[in-house]
Each structure stands twice: as C-alpha cells, then as structure tokens.
Amino acid sequence: xxxxxxxxxxxxxxxxxxxxxxxxxxxxxxxxxxxxxxxxxxxxxxxxxxxxxxxxxxxxxxxxxxxxxxxxxxxxxxxxxxxxxxxxxxxxxxxxxxxxxxxxxxxxxxxxxxxxxxxxxxxxxxxxxxxxxxxxxxxxxxxxxxxxxxxxxxxxxxxxxxxxxxxxxxxxxxxxxxxxxxxxxxxxxxxxxxxxxxxxxxxx
Numbered sequence: 001x002x003x004x005x006x007x008x009x010x011x012x013x014x015x016x017x018x019x020x021x022x023x024x025x026x027x028x029x030x031x032x033x034x035x036x037x038x039x040x041x042x043x044x045x046x047x048x049x050x051x052x053x054x055x056x057x058x059x060x061x062x063x064x065x066x067x068x069x070x071x072x073x074x075x076x077x078x079x080x081x082x083x084x085x086x087x088x089x090x091x092x093x094x095x096x097x098x099x100x101x102x103x104x105x106x107x108x109x110x111x112x113x114x115x116x117x118x119x120x121x122x123x124x125x126x127x128x129x130x131x132x133x134x135x136x137x138x139x140x141x142x143x144x145x146x147x148x149x150x151x152x153x154x155x156x157x158x159x160x161x162x163x164x165x166x167x168x169x170x171x172x173x174x175x176x177x178x179x180x181x182x183x184x185x186x187x188x189x190x191x192x193x194x195x196x197x198x199x200x201x202x203x204x
Contacts, residue, residue: 089115096201098167098194100124100180102131103204107167107180109193117193120186126175131202136162138198141191150177157187161200167191 085094087110092099094113100122108118125131138161145158155168167190170181182190
C-alpha cells in the first residue's frame with residue numbers, strides 16, 4: 001500500500017513538470033495493468049499541386065512599306081505666238097521701226113507696219129567689221145558724234161542701236177566699220193524719227 005502511493009505521487013509530480021513546459025503528457029500506465037496504449041500518427045496527406053502553364057500566343061505584325069505615289073505634273077500647254085506679219089514694201093516685221101536689208105543695201109523707216117520713209121541707199125560693215133544681223137533697240141543718240149576709235153572720224157546724226165553701231169551720215173560708196181551709212185538728208189530723218197527704245201531690225 002505504501003508503494004502504490006509513492007508511485008502515484010511521483011507520477012503526479014512528473015505530470016506537473018511536463019505541463020509547466022507546455023507539453024501535454026501522455027497518461028501514465030495504470031499500476032498493475034498490462035494494457036499498453038499505442039499511439040499511431042498518420043502521415044500527413046499531401047495533395048499534389050498541378051501547375052497549368054498559360055498557352056503561349058505569338059502575334060506577328062507585318063508592316064507594309066508606305067506606298068509612294070508620284071504624280072507627274074501635267075505638261076503646260078504650248079502657246080505658239082503667230083509670227084508678226086511682214087510690212088508691205090520691206091523684208092522686216094511689222095513691229096520694227098527701222099529696217100535694214102544688208103544684201104540689198106537698203107533701209108526703211110516704218111510705223112504701225114507700214115513704210116513711212118524709204119527705201120534709201122546705205123553702206124554697211126566691210127569684211128572683218130560686219131554689221132550684225134538681228135533685232136535691236138535704239139540706246140542713245142548724238143547729233144554731232146565723233147568716233148573715239150577711228151581718229152575722231154565725224155559721225156553726224158548718230159543713232160546707236162547696237163553698242164557702237166549706229167545709223168549716221170557717211171559715204172555711200174565706201175563700206176563702214178559696222179555702222180550704217182546714210183546720206184546726210186536720210187541721216188537727219190532717221191535722227192528725228194527714231195527715239196530711244198525704237199526697234200531696229202537687220203536682215204541679211
């Protein structure tokens with residue numbers, strides 16, 4: 001009877017110590033009992049994780065190069081001016097104010113497409129000093145001009161229409177250095193009739 005109380009007291013002390021550490025003690029075996037209590041712990045059930053990958057979507061973007069449209073400019077309509085009519089009685093156009101025909105050695109004064117003076121005889125440039133062919137404008141005039149190139153040769157009633165080339169009074173038998181020689185009377189008429197800006201046409 002003493003033994004049983006001693007063992008019981010020891011058991012109670014042991015239980016008190018285990019409870020103080022925070023563990024729950026297993027119940028002590030009853031004295032004199034052959035029954036064994038077996039505790040079976042089941043292994044935790046592990047649920048396998050299934051990972052599903054999101055489907056991969058590939059987007060292909062095709063960029064077309066910009067289309068360049070070239071617009072050809074429309075050709076401008078070609079406007080051809082009709083040739084100016086010839087004056088009656090001279091080989092020059094109706095727009096001329098004075099006409100010179102080198103092959104015929106003649107000259108005319110014109111107004112509004114009509115001959116108002118002439119033809120008058122002329123002489124023109126000798127070889128090496130040919131009078132140029134073309135259409136020109138009177139640039140300036142000098143009633144008592146002297147040539148600064150040819151020994152102050154007199155050039156009365158000069159009407160300059162192409163640089164240093166002019167109508168002026170001169171010999172009708174000797175060719176000039178490019179100028180148009182007129183008789184004295186014709187030179188006066190040309191000087192008085194042709195203002196600066198007047199059109200002079202020279203034909204071969």
